[in-house]
Amino acid sequence: MKGKILRNLMKFFLAGILLMALIVYSSSAEAKPPIRHYYIIDLTGPYGILVPEIFEGTQDYYRYVNEKGGLDGHQFEIPWGETGNMMSRTWSHYKRFKQSGAQFLALFSSPDGEALKKTMEKDGIASYNIGQSDPQIYPPGNIFLDGCSYADGFGAFLKWAKEDWEKKGKAGIPKVGIIGPDAAYGRAATEPGIRFGKQIGVDVVGQEFAPVVPIDLTAQILRLRDKGVDWIWLQGLSQISTVFIKNFNALGLKGKIGIAAFWWTMGTEMLRRVSPEMLEGYIFNTYTYMEVDDRPGIKKLNELRMKYRGKKLVEGYIRGFHFAEVVMGATRLAYKAKGYKGLTGDNYIKYGFERMKNYRGEFDLGAPVTIKPNDRRASNAIRLYQVKGGKVLGLSDWIEVPHLYPPEMTKYFGK
Amino acid sequence: MKGRPCGVFDVRYSQDRAILRTKTHWALFILFLIFLFTIPIFLKGHLLSLGIIIGTTMIAMFGAQVMVGYTMQITLGHAGFVGFGAYVSALLTHHLGWNFFFALPMAGLGAALYGLIIGTSTVRCKGLYMVIPTISAHFIFFYLVNEVFKKWTFGSEGIQCATPVLFGFAFNTDFRYFYLVAILTVIMGLAAKNLVRTKTGRAFVAIRDNDIAAEVMGIDIYRYKLLAFAIGNFYAGIGGALWAHYVTYINTEFFPILDTVYYVAFLIVGGLGSIMGAVFAAIFWRVLGEGVNYVAPILDNIMAGTGGNIVSSMGLITFAVVTMLFLIFEPRGIAHRWELFKQSYRLHPFNY
Numbered sequence: 001m002k003g004k005i006l007r008n009l010m011k012f013f014l015a016g017i018l019l020m021a022l023i024v025y026s027s028s029a030e031a032k033p034p035i036r037h038y039y040i041i042d043l044t045g046p047y048g049i050l051v052p053e054i055f056e057g058t059q060d061y062y063r064y065v066n067e068k069g070g071l072d073g074h075q076f077e078i079p080w081g082e083t084g085n086m087m088s089r090t091w092s093h094y095k096r097f098k099q100s101g102a103q104f105l106a107l108f109s110s111p112d113g114e115a116l117k118k119t120m121e122k123d124g125i126a127s128y129n130i131g132q133s134d135p136q137i138y139p140p141g142n143i144f145l146d147g148c149s150y151a152d153g154f155g156a157f158l159k160w161a162k163e164d165w166e167k168k169g170k171a172g173i174p175k176v177g178i179i180g181p182d183a184a185y186g187r188a189a190t191e192p193g194i195r196f197g198k199q200i201g202v203d204v205v206g207q208e209f210a211p212v213v214p215i216d217l218t219a220q221i222l223r224l225r226d227k228g229v230d231w232i233w234l235q236g237l238s239q240i241s242t243v244f245i246k247n248f249n250a251l252g253l254k255g256k257i258g259i260a261a262f263w264w265t266m267g268t269e270m271l272r273r274v275s276p277e278m279l280e281g282y283i284f285n286t287y288t289y290m291e292v293d294d295r296p297g298i299k300k301l302n303e304l305r306m307k308y309r310g311k312k313l314v315e316g317y318i319r320g321f322h323f324a325e326v327v328m329g330a331t332r333l334a335y336k337a338k339g340y341k342g343l344t345g346d347n348y349i350k351y352g353f354e355r356m357k358n359y360r361g362e363f364d365l366g367a368p369v370t371i372k373p374n375d376r377r378a379s380n381a382i383r384l385y386q387v388k389g390g391k392v393l394g395l396s397d398w399i400e401v402p403h404l405y406p407p408e409m410t411k412y413f414g415k
Numbered sequence: 416m417k418g419r420p421c422g423v424f425d426v427r428y429s430q431d432r433a434i435l436r437t438k439t440h441w442a443l444f445i446l447f448l449i450f451l452f453t454i455p456i457f458l459k460g461h462l463l464s465l466g467i468i469i470g471t472t473m474i475a476m477f478g479a480q481v482m483v484g485y486t487m488q489i490t491l492g493h494a495g496f497v498g499f500g501a502y503v504s505a506l507l508t509h510h511l512g513w514n515f516f517f518a519l520p521m522a523g524l525g526a527a528l529y530g531l532i533i534g535t536s537t538v539r540c541k542g543l544y545m546v547i548p549t550i551s552a553h554f555i556f557f558y559l560v561n562e563v564f565k566k567w568t569f570g571s572e573g574i575q576c577a578t579p580v581l582f583g584f585a586f587n588t589d590f591r592y593f594y595l596v597a598i599l600t601v602i603m604g605l606a607a608k609n610l611v612r613t614k615t616g617r618a619f620v621a622i623r624d625n626d627i628a629a630e631v632m633g634i635d636i637y638r639y640k641l642l643a644f645a646i647g648n649f650y651a652g653i654g655g656a657l658w659a660h661y662v663t664y665i666n667t668e669f670f671p672i673l674d675t676v677y678y679v680a681f682l683i684v685g686g687l688g689s690i691m692g693a694v695f696a697a698i699f700w701r702v703l704g705e706g707v708n709y710v711a712p713i714l715d716n717i718m719a720g721t722g723g724n725i726v727s728s729m730g731l732i733t734f735a736v737v738t739m740l741f742l743i744f745e746p747r748g749i750a751h752r753w754e755l756f757k758q759s760y761r762l763h764p765f766n767y
Contacts, residue, residue, distance in 0.1 A: 044731050045671075080715075081708050084730055087669040088468050089704060091662055095464035095589070096708075111668040114573055118663060135572045182561050183668060187571045 032073040035335075035343065037062075037327060038097040039078055041108040045085025046183075046212045049238060050264060050316055051108055054130065055080075057320025058106075060308050065328060071335055078106075087115055098123060103345045106327060110136065110184040113143050126348035128330070128378075130323050133184045134192070137376035138409050142345065144330075144353050144376045146323050147287030147366065150262055152401035154189035154233060155196045156382050157260055157285055160399060161231055162202050177224035178207040179217065179244060180235030186212075189235050189262070192404035205229060213239045217247045225253065234261035241265040242273045249278045260284065267385055268292070268315050268392050276390030283395060285382040288322045288366040290315055292385075292392050297363035318365055325361035326369055326378055353378075367398055374412045375403075434608060451601070455593045463589040465705060470596035471658040473697035476685070477607040478650025479678045480693040484686075485611055486643035487623040489545045492533065492552030493651055493678040498670030499556050500526035500652020501576075501659035506567055508577045508660075515579035519656050526652025527645040529556075534644035538637060541626070553675060557667050573666030576659045592661055599657065603650060608690045610646065619643050623688070680738045686750025695749040699737075707733050 039058070043051050062076045070076055079100070081093030090112050097105060102125060107113050110131035120127055121141045129136060132145045132153075147153075158176065165174045178193065180186035190207045197204035205227045208220035221244070224232055232248075234241050241261055248254065260283040261267070267284040268291065289298055291313040301321060302313040330352030334343055337351035356378070359369040367379035381398040405413055425431045435441050455463055475497050482488045490496075503525035507518040529552070537548040560568045568574055579586040579595065586592045610616050618639045621629035630636050659665045677700060685696025707730045714729070741748060 045673075080712050082711055082730065084673070085668065086671060086674065087662065088472075088658075088701070089708065092461070092465060092468065092705060093708065096461040099460040111666065114666065115662060115664050115669070118575070182557060182571060184571050184573075184666065187561075 032070075032075075033340070034077045035071060035074045035331065035340070036077045036079060036100075036102070037104050037106055037331070038100075038102040039080035039106045039108070040090055040093045040097075040112055041080055041082060042085045042112075043082045045083065046237065046239075047085060047109055050266065053314055053316030054108065054320035054323070056309065057305075057317035057322075058324040059320075060304065060317075061321045061324035061328070063308065064304065071328075071332060072340075074335075074340060083109075083112065085109065085111065087111070090115060094119070098125065103343055104128075104327075104331070104348050106323070107131065107143075110188070114184055117141055117143055120345075124345040126345040126353070128323070128327050128353075130319065131185060132377075133188045134404075134406065135184070138406055138412075140374045140376050140412060142349060144371065144378060146319075146326060147263075147379050148377045148382065148401045149404070150185060150188035150235065151192035151404040152377070152380070153262055153285050153287070153382050154193045154235070155402040155404045156399045157233065157283075157384070158193065158197055158202045158204070159200060159402065160384060160396065161258075161260075162200050165230075173201045173203055174231060175203045175205055175227065175229045176231045176233055177205045177227060177229040178233045178235055179210055179220050179224070179240065180207060181212045181237075181240065182209045183212060185264070186210075186235055189233065192406070193233075195407075196402060196404050207235075210236060210240050210244075212237070214243045217244050218251065221247055221251060221253065225251075225257065229257060231258040231260055234259065234265050237264050238266045238269055238273065241270060245270070245274045245278050245282075254278070254280070258283070263287065263319075263382075266315060267387065271387065271390070271392065276387065279387045280389075282387040283384055284386075285384050286315070287379055287382050288315075288319050289383070290385060290392060290394075291318060293394065295364070297365050301363055301365070321363065322361070322365040325363060325365065326356075326359070329356060329359045329361055329369065377403075432612075434605070448601070451597050452594065455590050460589055463593050465701060467589065467593055467596050467661055468658075469697050469701045470593075470600040471654045471661065472701055473600050473654075473694060474603050474657065475651045475654030476678065476682065476693040476697045477603055477690065478647040478654070479682055480647075480687075480690060480696075481607065481610070481619070481650065482643050482647035483679060483682055484688040484692060485616065485623060486619040486640060487542070488534075488538070488640060488643055488647070489543065489679065490549040490552075490647070491546045491675050491679065492549035492556075494670045494672065494674035495553035495556035496526050496530055496648040496651035497655035497658070497674075498560075498665075498667065499529045499648075499655065501655035501665050501669070502560060502568060502574070503652065504656035505574045505576045505659050505665060509574055510567060514581075515577060515656075515660055516581055519653065522656035523649040523652040526655065527649040530644040530648030530651075531641060534641045538640035538644070550672075550675070553670075553672055556670070560667050571666055571668075573664055576663050576665060578663060579660050596657055596661075599653070603653065604690060604694065607650070607693070611690065615639070615642065620688075677734065680734065682748075683746070684738060684741045684748055686748025686753075689748075689750040689754075691753055692748050692750035695753070699749065703733065703737065704730065 041051055041055055042048060062078055066075050083089040094116055105125050105127045107127055107129040110133035113129040113131060113136040117136055125142060127143045128146060129143055130146045132147060132149045134149050134151055136143045137145055161174050178190055194204045208223055210217055210220055234244060263286040265284060270279055289295055291298060305311055305313050305317055330348060333355050334347045334352035338347045353371050356369050356371045367381040369378045371378060380401050382401055383398055384395040385392050386395040423437055435444055479493050482490050500522035504518040504522035507513040507521055508515055533552040537545055540548060561570045586595050618634045621634055622636055622639055626636055681696040681700040684699055686692030711729045
């Protein structure tokens with residue numbers, strides 16, 4: 001009797017194992033291989049103040065896409081490596097990813113892009129960077145920028161400042177000084193800004209340098225004040241803008257000199273770091289919408305972040321999500337044209353990024369993405385926002401940015 | 416007779432001076448060379464790249480060891496000196512079209528000269544007070560590159576560094592570059608090992624142990640301290656140039672201040688006052704960094720995508736904890752453990 005029971009149990013057990021094996025086999029036979037987008041990011045270096053939230057947005061976008069079935073059944077994987085802004089680590093990740101067969105590499109810092117530009121061209125790897133310094137895209141290679149370049153964004157502000165100056169009927173021409181760190185992104189606006197300022201009638205008086213993480217910027221502010229500037233442009237991360245605002249207010253310059261900044265000073269973040277009164281009148285540009293905008297995509301994203309992270313929407317998250325959405329747009333185009341096996345670096349460029357026209361993505365979080373031949377900028381528009389009454393409010397709709405490529409690049413873009 | 420294999424006695428001065436004393440030493444050294452020069456055949460791209468990075472770091476670390484470990488000239492400007500050498504080589508190859516192999520020694524000499532200039536004011540300080548002037552060397556380097564010589568260095572936009580070519584043979588793959596770095600690392604390592612056994616090296620050690628006593632014995636402290644600076648920075652410059660021409664592009668962000676801290680911190684981990692300490696330091700630093708790079712994303716996946724928030728600090732925490740643990744439990748570093756192992760092995764089968 002006992003033996004019969006044992007035999008039956010064994011049969012059930014074996015049948016169960018066979019069934020399990022069949023299920024596993026059939027599911028694995030059906031599962032399509034994943035598409036891998038490789039990421040090199042700085043979480044602990046100078047960009048560590050921004051990147052964690054941006055990367056959350058990026059990760060959640062992939063999660064969202066995977067939950068909806070991926071791309072034609074292909075799930076996405078995003079192997080990543082952290083650099084601390086150390087080039088030896090960037091290099092090491094790059095080699096590791098290349099060895100793993102990377103065809104597309106996402107970057108989160110200008111120096112990484114500048115360092116890898118030539119090598120990626122040699123290796124045929126396509127790349128998209130959220131750090132938007134000029135040397136990465138001139139001459140045009142394998143790197144595309146999320147939004148426009150820092151120089152272009154500054155140019156758009158200069159255009160706006162000139163129009164505002166004339167609208168208010170002021171005499172002479174506006175003077176603008178820059179404060180930024182001695183780094184790729186910190187210097188990015190200066191030389192093209194001076195050049196463009198001369199063209200449109202704005203005097204860009206030059207740049208005062210600041211450490212990436214400064215303690216005091218009084219001397220820099222005073223030097224610009226003595227040059228008689230009407231505007232100070234901040235080309236540094238929020239570590240610089242926070243200290244700047246405190247020093248600027250302490251010097252009693254609020255209301256006497258205007259403050260404007262590029263997108264990585266993180267306008268709404270600033271409201272959390274300094275008192276809103278100190279920030280009154282602060283203007284910044286960005287290539288994505290902000291969490292304050294009343295738009296369906298922003299609302300949906302707010303719900304998504306609440307669902308995934310239990311947190312409210314912030315601007316870094318929006319940019320990270322938008323970044324991944326553009327990458328996905330290019331991937332879809334390349335996949336449609338060449339299929340899974342055709343997702344090579346060259347095809348990401350030729351059949352993906354270079355074919356993007358008026359792309360808005362499901363969430364529509366930024367300026368429409370149109371990439372022209374040889375132009376490695378994902379968009380050519382920015383919006384201006386201003387802090388008023390302790391809140392961030394839209395100051396302009398999309399403004400077309402001037403294309404401030406270096407003079408020696410005229411062979412690519414004409415005069 | 417401490418540290419000699421059982422039954423090995425020196426009967427000539429040449430035997431006493433030799434680095435490789437026995438046939439076993441020679442056999443092990445040859446085996447090591449065979450291993451070093453055949454390993455690239457078996458290693459794939461990424462590990463080869465890691466090997467190259469370890470090699471260039473090791474050369475710079477030899478320099479740090481001469482300055483810190485042997486002469487106790489604490490430097491927190493080493494990344495700046497490495498960068499200086501890298502830029503000298505980049506400028507000579509980029510603007511003057513020099514061959515890398517002529518630019519390489521100039522990179523070392525340029526960094527040594529820069530070290531001498533900084534050293535003239537620095538050697539008046541002692542111990543921890545040296546941190547301030549040496550750290551300023553780092554920022555002066557940034558200023559020189561991004562401001563003073565911007566016309567040639569292209570400032571923060573960076574400069575391209577040509578691939579080394581020797582008689583038409585280009586070191587344009589990791590496989591080829593590995594051999595270049597390996598050969599130079601072995602040569603520079605042996606040179607450093609010999610240096611510290613010379614009169615000059617012993618003067619360095621005397622200054623480190625007690626500078627007043629050294630002066631009483633007739634050692635020109637100022638001269639030898641400056642010499643330590645020059646030699647240490649020569650190594651830094653060579654390491655920097657090799658690194659620059661490997662990555663083929665540099666800007667000042669390639670030489671962050673944090674690297675300077677790591678040079679000293681990992682020297683403690685590797686072991687101060689020993690060339691093997693510098694070897695261990697470079698390997699440990701880079702391999703630990705790689706380990707963190709591998710583990711952090713895995714942990715992030717396990718923790719359901721925290722956006723890297725939790726694991727993002729892993730690198731910094733791991734490096735700091737490792738340094739602290741070594742300071743507490745083994746302040747003489749891995750090199751000391753290595754010596755203990757060698758001694759016990761040599762005394763085998765006797766335990767005393």
